[in-house]
Amino acid sequence: MIDLFAVIGPLLRSLDPEVAHTLTLRLLEAGLVPQRRERDDPRLRQRLWGLDFANPVGIAAGFDKNAEVVGPLLGLGFGFVEVGTVTPRPQPGNPPPRCFRLSEQQAMINRFGFNNQGLEAMVRRLAARRRRRRPGIVGANLGRNKDSTDAVADYVAGVYALAPLADYLVINVSSPNTPGLRALQDREPLAALLSGVLAARAESCLKRTPALLLKIAPDLTPEDLAAVAEVSLEAGIDGLIVSNTTIGRPGLAELPVAAEAGGLSGRPLFEPSTRVLADIYRLTGGRLPLIGVGGIAGAEHAYAKIRAGASLVQLYTALIYQGPRLIRDIRRGLPALLEQDGFATLAAAVGADHR
Ligand SMILES: Cc1cc2nc3c(=O)[nH]c(=O)nc-3n(C[C@H](O)[C@H](O)[C@H](O)COP(=O)(O)O)c2cc1C
Numbered sequence: 001m002i003d004l005f006a007v008i009g010p011l012l013r014s015l016d017p018e019v020a021h022t023l024t025l026r027l028l029e030a031g032l033v034p035q036r037r038e039r040d041d042p043r044l045r046q047r048l049w050g051l052d053f054a055n056p057v058g059i060a061a062g063f064d065k066n067a068e069v070v071g072p073l074l075g076l077g078f079g080f081v082e083v084g085t086v087t088p089r090p091q092p093g094n095p096p097p098r099c100f101r102l103s104e105q106q107a108m109i110n111r112f113g114f115n116n117q118g119l120e121a122m123v124r125r126l127a128a129r130r131r132r133r134r135p136g137i138v139g140a141n142l143g144r145n146k147d148s149t150d151a152v153a154d155y156v157a158g159v160y161a162l163a164p165l166a167d168y169l170v171i172n173v174s175s176p177n178t179p180g181l182r183a184l185q186d187r188e189p190l191a192a193l194l195s196g197v198l199a200a201r202a203e204s205c206l207k208r209t210p211a212l213l214l215k216i217a218p219d220l221t222p223e224d225l226a227a228v229a230e231v232s233l234e235a236g237i238d239g240l241i242v243s244n245t246t247i248g249r250p251g252l253a254e255l256p257v258a259a260e261a262g263g264l265s266g267r268p269l270f271e272p273s274t275r276v277l278a279d280i281y282r283l284t285g286g287r288l289p290l291i292g293v294g295g296i297a298g299a300e301h302a303y304a305k306i307r308a309g310a311s312l313v314q315l316y317t318a319l320i321y322q323g324p325r326l327i328r329d330i331r332r333g334l335p336a337l338l339e340q341d342g343f344a345t346l347a348a349a350v351g352a353d354h355r
Helices: 005-015 016-028 070-077 118-131 152-163 183-185 186-203 224-237 269-281 300-308 318-320 327-338
Strands: 046-048 051-053 057-058 080-086 100-103 107-112 137-142 167-173 210-215 237-242 261-266 289-292 312-315
Touching: 005 016, 005 318, 016 070, 016 100, 016 186, 046 210, 057 327, 070 080, 080 118, 080 167, 107 167, 107 269, 107 318, 118 137, 118 152, 137 152, 152 167, 152 186, 167 186, 183 186, 183 261, 186 224, 210 224, 224 269, 237 269, 261 269, 261 318, 269 300, 269 318, 289 300, 300 312, 300 327, 312 318
Parallel strands: 057 080, 057 312, 080 137, 137 167, 167 210, 210 237, 237 289, 289 312
Antiparallel strands: 046 051, 100 107, 107 261
């Protein structure tokens, strides 16, 4: 297969990052990006929350905020797609520029602030997929409107709207770009939020109940993490996503662009997010499935997240620098890494570092 991205990639990276992203969405939508041909290695299968994942590599939230290119993303070889963050009402997000490349570091800083078309548009698109019986696992990442006065009500609205249409739902309380959002990770507000969204899911009375996950920041203190683990187990949610972008600038303090406000993603996020993933695995005693995300740029990174406790992984930033070839490289590389360590399946390697 010719690597179209080898040609298009440098061109995209010469454009403003947000323009490049919009163009990428249009290329995917138009079917101009080559689709996957090879099958997944059976050792990479994962069964979680009653869902069969053909491979553990997903596209992280923020790439397809409005569920416009779910089919093409699955076609690139992702094992699952997370759409959003979606807020109840459409909102424009922060003024541009709001996204910055750190090419040498294979990183990004963004302060989009939940720009999205709102729940109604997402419901319309996901309902159309369902009507056409399109296969593939789709999660929906939920947020609150910037001007909302009742955060819990916003998440509850998201659950009611998307529980019938998504395989899993994510309560995103960890984006650094909505003022006050991350305070929802504190013990009391988190307990109230989780009980509210779980009740909304129960009231939805569906044939198939979507899993409910919480996505957390990599910047939590050890005390915060202990509280998140405890409240998550007590509330009875189905898993955690670790992690969102960081407000830290690990190893980047000297760079002028590091002074831009926003969340940092990509390579410099790998170590801090993997540390927090391992902490959460330990604090929850491996009882909650975890999705590991942050700085994955190859099979070794994905494998390290799995050994640290992730049952599935997600990525975003490395795709910008490496293109869709990265997905194939990880799916091909993981079986060899499992074999090297004597694991018959990916599931057997989850949390291996803790044993
Ligand atoms: C441009 C951009 C937009 C993002 N938007 C969202 C979002 O809307 N909701 C969310 O939960 N995470 C969002 N993220 C965070 C990613 O889902 C992911 O957690 C983070 O980027 C770390 O993964 P990575 O290092 O592979 O990019 C965004 C990341 C980037 C780079």
